[in-house]
Amino acid sequence: MLIISPFVRELKYHVAVRKTGQLPPKAIISIVLLLGLAISPSYADVPPEQIVRLQEDLTPLGSERRGNADGSIPAWTGGLSSPPTGIGYEKGKHLPDPFAADKPLLRVTGDNADAYDAFITRGQKALLERHDSYFMDIYPTRRSCAQPEHVYKAAARNAEIGELVAGGNGVAKAIMASPFPIPNNGLEIVWNHTLRYRGFKLQREFTAIPVNQNGDYYEITVHDDAILRWSDPQKNNAEELDNISILYLLQTKAPARSAGYVVLVQESLNMSVEARRAWTYSPGTRRVRRAPTIAYDNPGTNSDGITTADSFGGFNGAPDRFDWTMRGRSEKFIVYNNFRRVLTPYAEMIGKHHINQEVMRYEKHRVWEVEGNLKDDFRHVYARRVFYIDEDTKGIVATEIYDGRGDLWRVQELGGGVQYELPLCGGSGDTVYDLVVGRYLMLGLINEEKPINFDASHLDANRYTPANIRRLGR
Numbered sequence: 001m002l003i004i005s006p007f008v009r010e011l012k013y014h015v016a017v018r019k020t021g022q023l024p025p026k027a028i029i030s031i032v033l034l035l036g037l038a039i040s041p042s043y044a045d046v047p048p049e050q051i052v053r054l055q056e057d058l059t060p061l062g063s064e065r066r067g068n069a070d071g072s073i074p075a076w077t078g079g080l081s082s083p084p085t086g087i088g089y090e091k092g093k094h095l096p097d098p099f100a101a102d103k104p105l106l107r108v109t110g111d112n113a114d115a116y117d118a119f120i121t122r123g124q125k126a127l128l129e130r131h132d133s134y135f136m137d138i139y140p141t142r143r144s145c146a147q148p149e150h151v152y153k154a155a156a157r158n159a160e161i162g163e164l165v166a167g168g169n170g171v172a173k174a175i176m177a178s179p180f181p182i183p184n185n186g187l188e189i190v191w192n193h194t195l196r197y198r199g200f201k202l203q204r205e206f207t208a209i210p211v212n213q214n215g216d217y218y219e220i221t222v223h224d225d226a227i228l229r230w231s232d233p234q235k236n237n238a239e240e241l242d243n244i245s246i247l248y249l250l251q252t253k254a255p256a257r258s259a260g261y262v263v264l265v266q267e268s269l270n271m272s273v274e275a276r277r278a279w280t281y282s283p284g285t286r287r288v289r290r291a292p293t294i295a296y297d298n299p300g301t302n303s304d305g306i307t308t309a310d311s312f313g314g315f316n317g318a319p320d321r322f323d324w325t326m327r328g329r330s331e332k333f334i335v336y337n338n339f340r341r342v343l344t345p346y347a348e349m350i351g352k353h354h355i356n357q358e359v360m361r362y363e364k365h366r367v368w369e370v371e372g373n374l375k376d377d378f379r380h381v382y383a384r385r386v387f388y389i390d391e392d393t394k395g396i397v398a399t400e401i402y403d404g405r406g407d408l409w410r411v412q413e414l415g416g417g418v419q420y421e422l423p424l425c426g427g428s429g430d431t432v433y434d435l436v437v438g439r440y441l442m443l444g445l446i447n448e449e450k451p452i453n454f455d456a457s458h459l460d461a462n463r464y465t466p467a468n469i470r471r472l473g474r
Contacts, residue, residue, distance in 0.1 A: 170270025313394025
């Protein structure tokens, strides 16, 4: 069931890309109503009367404050912006579950899935059909997402000035928060995910676990850190970033055969100016090499071939190989506020065919549905991908990925929620299911590691250079 957006009116906007290599005109030249009614052309700018809604019926990040018709989705009242009293919060330890007393409202299984079909993604439906042991416990919806006040102020400013440039392959003028709080088209919603606020300097230790068809698995231990330059509080606009939105460094620690492998990424903001720059250090060759393969549909680092480089986090990198269409909004059961999962030992999380669903929490939330179809003149192992993007956090919370024959190939579940001690919107953990080979991959696990350090102020840009990763590898 699609819900009509009050500010987009279920429009599909198609950004025209000129073959000349020149920047496209500001006017978006093709607009089609889902109901098939033609109207006059629209523009990327957001009218002032819409921007003021960020202080009225919309949240500061652009989602609707109101709940839904039947009350199963409550109104947003500010989210969870600090540790609640009485839950045993201790700085430096994993966050206690503030909703631990909640009980499931219902359980969706393969037997009753038809009754809830409107609220289930096609990926979830496929998992329910394939595995009798797969189920979804649906809990009360908690709209916990909250961000710092300076992020809200940046979002309001972005609504006035944020622009797509270079045929949609870059963003201009905006900074800090998602660039399009009141989006006009599917591509803007994808950029909202890519550039959503996730902090400035952070580091973590995490584990990835590939699980084979027979249930066998092994653990990959990784250290990574990043400077998210898009969220640098000293920057005033995108033009001050020198076209680098993220500096990212990954070091593999285990297993022994992979230890010492290092990846460096300097992520571009405008892909038409320069593509992502990446390097790797291999302990086998003891050499630093440019790594153009760390992008698009090449196998993802430390993924055992179960996912692609551009699928980490739901989606990352250049959007240029797909035509992105806004399908509208819907209410879906998605992973949300799953604090319990982060507190569960790895051995208890692993099932033979899927993650232990007993540790998963699903809630009903409004999501944007965005579909990407591979352009005729590009190649990618994925022909179509569907993203479900939480309207509150702006992050992808579920994906469906289709092969060249149109068959559903891979399914991804990510988490929404909040780091309430900061505050910062978003959850932890990412599960990718390969429906063809029957394997799955858990990524970004921090259960048995220290919590993410969101205040890694010691990180410096000089760390993110090819010369430095040679030193780190050795």
